[in-house]
Amino acid sequence: MAGKRTVLTVRLRRLAAMLHEMRETAGLSKEVVSAKTGINVTTLYRIETAQARPQRRTLTAMLELYDIPEQQRTDALQLLVDALKPGMARSFEDAVSEVYGAYINFEAEALSARFFQATFIPGLLQTEAYANAVYETTMPKISEQVREQRVRARLERSRVLGKHDPLELWVVLDEAVIKRRVGGKEVMRQQFDQLLDHTNKRNVILQILPFDAGAHPGMLGSFTLLDFPDPADPELVYVEGIASDELIEGHPEVRRYGVMFDQLRAMALSPRDSITMIEQAIEEMGR
Template sequence: MAGKPTLTVRLRRLAAMLRELREAAGLSKEDVSARTGINVTTLYRIEMAQARPQRRTLGAMLDLYEVPEKTREEAISLLTDALKPGMSQPYEGAVSEIYASYINFEAEALSARQYQTSTVPGLLQTFQYAIAVIDTSMPRLDSPTMENRAQARMDRANNLTKDEPLELWVVMDEAAIRRVVGGPATMVEQLNRLLDDTKRKNVILQILPFDAGAHPGMAGSFTLLDFRNPVDPEVVYVESMSLHHLVEGHSEIRRFGVIFDQLRAMALSPRDSARLITEVRDELLAGSGLPMPPAVAGRPRKTS
């Protein structure tokens, strides 16, 4: 058994399968340990997706559970897939274990519902904006690690353009588009990127305006991921200043789903959100001396 692996959808599915097979066989972990010689702690870690079983370990478990050949083949196939590097593999030296697991989950998700408090979501960031955010929030990182983290966000964005793209619904606090990150030029580029993303059929973007007042998302950002295969349960990735973690369990998932529904109901419509982003960009252009895009430069300015 190798050290603790980065979590993937396949590994989580294999862990759930082995737990269900053991319970269907009417065996406790202690029973399995006594009859196979596999340590109880090892069994616990395998069933919690905290460790990948070796092939002989998996074989011993399947033999004891007396599973049919089709189930055996499915379990072995899941283990084979779980041994393959996930999307996070190139960045695992630069990002946390939990974030690496999230990257792998996101790559296989059907849809994502995301609330973001003070910055643009990573999936929608430009490279320069990402560098500015990482440099500010993690000032002690060396340049190569910082650039690796930023590149991870750029590669994640491919989930929005692949053959079966991620369906993304974002509610973003108005602070995320008002706060100038990385300077006016970087921020204008970022706002233009958001406007381009609002034109995608698989992206819904809403701004939660300041005048909405107090709201249930003030505790921090979060993302709910749903998967194509119904056997893969939803997962929530929660972010805050002090920690970030993955949340599972029906009651917790439902709680975050209710919060997201409340937030999107309080937010501006997608059309009004795009209009606000455009206004913020134009104000930034006018105040910074940056050249106006042709469509903006030729537009009559409002007079008070």
């Protein structure tokens, strides 16, 4: 049922990682924990992978079994309270996938984001008209209500760029994103103007990867890397796919995407030359 899903948040992920580490440190298997607490093994797996929030009594039973010191118990219980608070995606959960909803929650609390986008202007930087044109073309069968919710989600996400501690954003766009006229000339002109406005912000870096750069690591698809202010929250990767999206964790895989992004920004035009390319695209549309 809509609204009943456990959509991942930063704090729920942190609590899950903490409980997994506590069990491992205690040297207990899930089966042993289940036998001693009565908690189903499947439930334990879901809790440790952040697919479910533990009830307070369940968490207390786990902490007692693992013989956790008082201060750590207090921290874990407070983390549960924080994990129960709805994330940024709460208002849009009925209109977005569980993975995308989780991504919105993570993005809202991230310290920095590195985007490579091969197809569209990234959602954070889209105008309302551009976002509508994208959804009308790529998802023509969704209801108007769902489309409106998704567009509103994109517009509200952009607030992270103007908050007190704004998201540090580094974007590399394939030149195709600039050349493709989504929604027509006027929509693209407005979108380009907004892109140029964003490049004036100290927390936004925009580069364009030109066609003449040749083959590049991003040809496999678009992706986003998120870093967080708390070391307890490891970085992750969001990968967009035609059939489904995916959140990727784990140092080796995340590092691979980090290396790819470094290669892409090295191959791309400088921020100044990228702005010049956008200005030229605006001039071409006026002809």
